[in-house]
Amino acid sequence: MSCCAPGAEMALDLVNTGSVLPSTQEIRLASRSLGDDLRQTDLSVPTVHCAACIQAIETALGKLENVEDARVNLSTKRVAVRWRGNEVPPFVAALGRLGYQAHLFEADTDAKDKVLSELIRAVAVAGFAAGNIMLLSVSVWSGADGATRDLFHWVSALIAIPALAFAGGIFFKSAWNALRHGRMNMDVPIAVGVSLAYAMSLYETVTHGDHAYFDASVSLLFFLLIGRTLDHVMRERARTAVKGLSQLAARGAMVLRGDGARDYLPVGEIEPGMQLLIAAGERIPVDGKIACGTSDVDCSLVSGESTPRSVSPEDTVQAGVLNLTGPLTIEATAAAKDSFLAEMVRLMEAAEGGRAHYRRIADRVSALYAPVVHLTAFVTFVGWMAATGDWHRAMTIAIAVLIITCPCALGLAVPIVQVVAARRLFENGIMVKDGSAMERLATIDTAVFDKTGTLTLGQPRLVNAASIDPAMLEIAAGLAAHSRHPYSKAIAGLAASSSQNKFDKVTEHPGFGIEATAAGSIWRLGRRGWAGWKARTGGEGRHGYGGTVLTENGMIVASFVFEDALRVGARTAIDQLHNAGLCVEMLSGDTAKACSEVADVLGVDDFVPCLLPSGKVERIETLARDGHKVLMVGDGLNDTPALSAAHVSIAPATAADIGRNAADFVFLRESLLAVPLALDVSRKAGHLIRQNIAIAIVYNAVAVPIAILGHVTPLIAAIAMSASSLLVIGNALRLQNSRQSSPAKNVRRDRRSDITKLAQSS
Amino acid sequence: MTTLAYLIPVALFLGALGLGGFLWALKSGQYEDLDGAAERVLIDREDKLDC
Structure with missing residues (x-):
């Protein structure tokens, strides 16, 4: 697939970081001109916390070529970098080397207060x-x-x-x-x-x-x-x-012109029919159809589905989906203003009403x-x-x-x-948008949770680690370290310390898994049908059907079972809400099976699976008509309309931008205990x-x-x-x-x- | 009464001086990063002392 090759080299820069870095084009787009060839870029660096951080960052960035000066603002956890020339200095990578995650900050929202x-x-x-x-x-x-x-x-x-x-x-x-x-x-x-x-x-x-x-x-x-x-x-x-949290929506995309030229265009200028190159680790900016390439995509923000979906040519993808493993070329089928994201905004505006009164x-x-x-x-x-x-x-x-x-x-x-009260919540990592939110929260009698990304972390966790041969687990971890697929990350994270395995050649086959050769044998980690090509599915009953396996020369040596990890404190949080006299419900876009498992573990009173975004809004409106005051807690793009339809809403900081903007409270820590705390305060x-x-x-x-x-x-x-x-x-x-x-x-x-x-x- | 004639203007002038100083400091951005200012005193400046 030669047409996908250009995307691959872009993916290389990203491999080591484990999360999505803004590309240089994106940085250029977000910087603002101070006149005279001088440009300023604002980065949000949430982990800056002391004098040593300030000094390390300012010295390291100041040494980069073309950087005029860098100044850290500790109160807002931001770095302002002023630079010259056409080339964007590699300051995000420099910060990454120091151990600081940096996110781009919107230049136009930076107006002084x-x-x-x-x-x-x-x-x-x-x-x-x-x-x-x-x-x-x-x-x-x-x-x-x-x-x-x-x-x-x-x-x-x-x-x-x-x-x-x-x-x-x-x-x-x-x-x-x-x-x-x-x-x-x-x-x-x-x-x-x-x-x-x-x-x-x-x-x-x-x-x-x-x-x-x-x-x-x-x-x-x-x-x-x-x-x-x-x-x-x-x-x-x-x-x-x-605002300082990372932007989850893509800001622009690399457009492949008919004559082979490549341009980085802002999202607003992408038109249907354009060919877009999406590297592994990037978000898809507009709705589209895959023209070439195979990969796994993470739809959790869009649909609430917890397992990554594998995609191949002719499949359609929605804006906001995260491309995980392989480079893709997609053909845009809608402009940004007609994409899934825009659809959510419309639903959200329509839903806003109860709160305005x-x-x-x-x-x-x-x-x-x-x-x-x-x-x-x-x-x-x-x-x-x-x-x-x-x-x-x-x-x-x-x-x-x-x-x-x-x-x-x-x-x-x-x-x-x-x-x-806001100060107390702030100290516990909860942001309050305005005072009336607290007044509204104090009156609620029903709490409605989204599943993926809210009650669960949206990240899979290996559940059968104990029953897997440690030597095999180590080999699997060595292989998994080469991929950014969520399952790979879960395996790699388990045996992160000693990955001394020397593989001669590691290749990732998007949509299938990872392959490597070592000491004459071929190891594969991935989809059962692909990795275990010699194993008859019937004959390998011990390892069950489907799922992810590790194979040596085509024979299955270990199989892995994953489960979406629950958010820290989810169980306690639900108990506390029950004690506070609330009814707890779960609304999800995920399958009934996945929902009932989570509902059982957490003791949720009731759940509705397989809901579309509008279905969530309807459910909340039904509750409201029955005289309930509903709190909505959710993170996905598909929750956004429900967040604004509810009487009051809370979103975790990992939510989509638009969801965070719609929510009244945003909690920055991982633990779900933030919800009962906010209610209590x-x-x-x-x-x-x-x-x-x-x-x-x-x-x-x-x-x-x-x-x-x-x-x-x-x-x-x-x-x-x-x-x-x-x-x-x-x-x-x-x-x-x-x-x-x-x-x-x-x-x-x-x-x-x-x-x-x-x-x-x- | 005569003392008041210059004491009141003097008091007002001093107060206005303080007010002016505060407004100047506010305008020149000195209140924009209070946490940072508190930490920055701990940073050693890399002044070259070999003069």
Whole structure:
């Protein structure tokens, strides 16, 4: 098959690494030009963790030819390499030699986080203003009067202007947006309270009045901005961590032109009818038909099938399938936008709906709270007008009511708990996309799992190792080390240490197995029909039918039985979910037999096999119609629509990109215990949020009557506000202390190995 | 009263100086890799001392 030959040399560079490396063309495509021949490539290196790593990477990359400089960012676990010239320096290989797995990072998503810097700047300005105004206010409270007091008020008013304009702008914008769409959010009472407090204080200052609330309005902004910034930092961190994982979809492919020329084209430019070269270890970018070559392909991300499928010319393959053993030439039958992946995106968008209707607790509370507050203030004004007829006094007291009820504690009550909870989950390797995900997770009553890649690792494990002659196992391992087929990896991994066998010639026959000669005999490891060509299937009953065998000169000497390995902690996780009162189901695209085995071992209540992606969505929608709140845990492309159809969803970090984007939580470690942990923390967080809201309401119940009776001075307002905020923050911090002892420690110890494993498996 | 006339501007000026310093540090990217900055102090610089 001469037409496949060009692909083979590309495969050679990849053989040693054991996972998919981005090709130089792909790196070039992902880099961005800094002008003047200089280009920058961002790589995500998840295993960087200390000063020694930084130094090793920066020195090694800096020594490469054409590399201008390399800088490691430890917080985001990224390396930015700047280089010149037409040739891409071999930095991924250089990192590989140092023992770091590197993944390409999308150049276009690298825009700096503008919102965060705006928030931090706003916090800085508000903090500066609040500190200085408080300094002046304390002087006023401790007895300054007359001209001194007026001077202090005037200075305070001046300092407050930039704080309101700059820091307050964030709240004003959000409040205005909400009002314009006829909604109510927490920012509306904040915006109204702060601006009215400022306006009244300015009036008081002009008329040489006693009480000015500049300190209240500015320190309110300061406190709320701190909460908001923390919230944003947490989410941003989770987002970049998820983004930094390797891209599983192919970015482009080598196109073979009619005249024999080869071009590397981005996925979007591939058209039906083009011939694509797919080396072993690459993902197939678009749907296609195999024109030539045989190989094994891993469809686990696409269909949930756990065993690799062998393919030969005329077979069709879907986008996202991983080519395992031999180079393939495929003819594209659909453009990327019509491929399987795009189909999943459409299904996913159609499924999104149930979640969009969810309203966050904070929004629900504020929708009730804001009208009540504004009404109370209005009634107070009318009441005092009727009682005294003094509009200035009535106005002052009404605004004092607004200030005292300004939802400082309420504004902090929800985000602060969610920040603390997200931090706890983050420490345990779980990323939370946003706060509402935790609120939704706390309410679920049914958990639905995908099988391949979620309950199982999607990697086969040799189960009959004990019954195989160790000498044969060693020979098999020596052979298997030459292949990247999952079965070979499983065998090779078992006897990795001593593969001293000297084979004269090792060749891999894609779709069949590996052949080698040693000391005059021919050894084959692979499919029974091919490897055991002398053995009559009937006569070799001892070794069973089918499966993988090792043969010497055509006689079967050992047979291997594989099983998809269960994910670490799967059994315990399911037990814990049962204990938490959940119903556990399994939905899979795999066969009924494979499903029932896993379901039995894990104690899953119910399972549905052989499901198409749309079937999973239907099942989840049926559950939802029956009034269940469903959690979906899945990793494949075929799970993606189900992930967005469910009430809340979790994906492992090894999931397809699109699945990780659709999921609310992503867990980075191998263990499935992340799921019950996330549930536990979310439920506790929900509990604390309700407590916090109760505290805020009690505070209001005490403070509001005092305000209505007209006894509030700026000093009382300041004390009441700070005290309630501190109480709410203190309550939220209890979440961090609860039961953080054993699991966190264990987990920290093997964090590095987990990450390494993750990087290797992805 | 007279002392206040220059003490308040001085206090505000010092505060603004700190604020300006913070905003400058933020803009020049010094808060972008806090973990890295903490670890980098441990790296020996390869300065050539043979002058």
